[in-house]
Amino acid sequence: MTSGRLEAFSDAVIAIVITIMVLELRVPHHADWESIRPLLPVFLAYVLSFVNLGIYWNNHHHMLITVERVNGRILWANLHLLFWLSLFPFVTGWMGENEFASLPTAFYGGVSLLAAIAYFILQTAIIREQGPQSRLAAAVGTDLKGKISPVLYLTAIPLAFMFRWISMALYVFVALMWLVPDRRIESAFEPERSR
Amino acid sequence: MTSGRLEAFSDAVIAIVITIMVLELRVPHHADWESIRPLLPVFLAYVLSFVNLGIYWNNHHHMLITVERVNGRILWANLHLLFWLSLFPFVTGWMGENEFASLPTAFYGGVSLLAAIAYFILQTAIIREQGPQSRLAAAVGTDLKGKISPVLYLTAIPLAFMFRWISMALYVFVALMWLVPDRRIESAFEPERSR
């Protein structure tokens, strides 16, 4: 299996996940401000998840570009990642509808954590396949962001039951951290391009 | 990242948005004209949004054809556009279900406005990347339509609270304005083809 096909399937799943999330913004039956106000937290949660999935889509692509051969391990590590990403519409809707209550906020952190771990497993599977001269390993380097993110999510989960706004702040912080353009992988390929 | 991949992902998102919009046409539980009549405004709103999204898909494609290299700015400007497009099913359903009441009609204008601005930002990001000899800049020219549309949407929003049918007429007018085949970009490439 070429990485192109894995990528096309992953793209389709991420595109669907990012889009059906909007179905959690239930159309109100009335046309006044009263009806639309309860949707504000759902909308804010939607924005956060949209950005998170956009980051995953972007990083996933940069990672798969380095892959030439897909083995069974990579394939299932990828499906495992897609599984956790597919749960974002659920936790987003639940957290938003309950105005960032503790339990859904903790669940949001849980799904975020498991997606981050799944991403790390996929990355490791690819590096192992590529062997000692792995281009991905070189590009990722110390992978500081990839190591900090799960720690922050893990911190946010118990905090959701005490200071839930700190948990939210952590989720936003992780997203912003990744939004800053990540030139690690791009620059690793730059020399080849400029030749 | 090549523009091909950006395009495939955008196409998938637009295809999903345009299709799940039909889910707002809730299947009535009875089989008589009484049950289907309230769906007429939802249907009309659906037609309008279908045309709008068709126009975005078409223009988006013509724009991306000129792109060779995608940088982070273009990528996020594109996701930003997809974000506002993804809200069309919501505002379409809300406006239709409430028979074009003022508030949802204003929101429809708001989402349309923000999508138009997002499109403009994306266009600007691409032109900046392409530099002084930008093919897109040459093709777009004065971009009259692109500048008139947001102004009309901006006008329609307050009007929705006074003369909401004028707002609707403005939305329809903008769509018709874009439906007229836009040969600017196509013709800019024509000389190359005919050589």
Place this chain on the structure above:
Amino acid sequence: MTSGRLEAFSDAVIAIVITIMVLELRVPHHADWESIRPLLPVFLAYVLSFVNLGIYWNNHHHMLITVERVNGRILWANLHLLFWLSLFPFVTGWMGENEFASLPTAFYGGVSLLAAIAYFILQTAIIREQGPQSRLAAAVGTDLKGKISPVLYLTAIPLAFMFRWISMALYVFVALMWLVPDRRIESAFEPERSR
């Protein structure tokens, strides 16, 4: 615009339409035969629409293979076809949920008719673009099926209010007529391949 891109977008829309149709099969809240029995007509309607959409996807592909250059007319004729196809989940669910009552059965015929006409318009637009030596015109020939189908749908609509089972029989007949492999276009390309 190349036909490849038009095809990819159309494929995505048809794939989504054919799949979200299953959402009209509402999961019953109980686990007995009583709960599942009312879903039988919805299921039968789903089978019919799945086959119809499969036929459209198949024929659409064979038609677009002959297209080299997509102009604005073809693009919008194609979106027009996708619009009517996107209404299949609605009429399928409505007809199924009301056990093939007259009005929804007539509506099903209406959407089928409008989709068939949209297909014919698209075909005509492509043949016009290709000019006198149109490969599609040669392949389609007299297009007997394409002409009979709308007539049968048109007949089925008023019949739905008198003998609705005849209407259903006509819908099934049209589908079966198309299911018989259509070698017209394939064979028109055969000589080229065998050379």
Place this chain on the structure above:
Amino acid sequence: MTSGRLEAFSDAVIAIVITIMVLELRVPHHADWESIRPLLPVFLAYVLSFVNLGIYWNNHHHMLITVERVNGRILWANLHLLFWLSLFPFVTGWMGENEFASLPTAFYGGVSLLAAIAYFILQTAIIREQGPQSRLAAAVGTDLKGKISPVLYLTAIPLAFMFRWISMALYVFVALMWLVPDRRIESAFEPERSR
């Protein structure tokens, strides 16, 4: 029709099916453990179906790689497979919502069985098209897993009314059996690659 197009369409349908399944995980209106607990069986059913669809996607791809020419029989055998796969969200939601009650559990087995048979029919259609030197036939060999799976599903259906946990165990066993990397087809192509 090339197999590439058949594959792209099938991928899209499978990606949509695997993703809309998560919509059966209805967002609870409250934010406590009481509200989330009833979703556990739905979640478990979702995991099982996600794995099953992942296996189908994977095997389907390996099978289509051997196909060069798609005829009408293959095309419809493929749509037939997609039809049964499209019913997974329904049976998954029904089984999960009713905590693995007998009837939905039997239905789950029924859909699994019909999908497995549809896969076998598709495989047979491809082998017939490829003729005596069929690469797929060589790769599949005795197809032990493909023959055992329907037998196990068939066994699980009546068992669901007596010992439904045995049925569930059988469904899980079949999934695990396929999860073990299937090197048959891959290895049949290995010699060519290594040359």
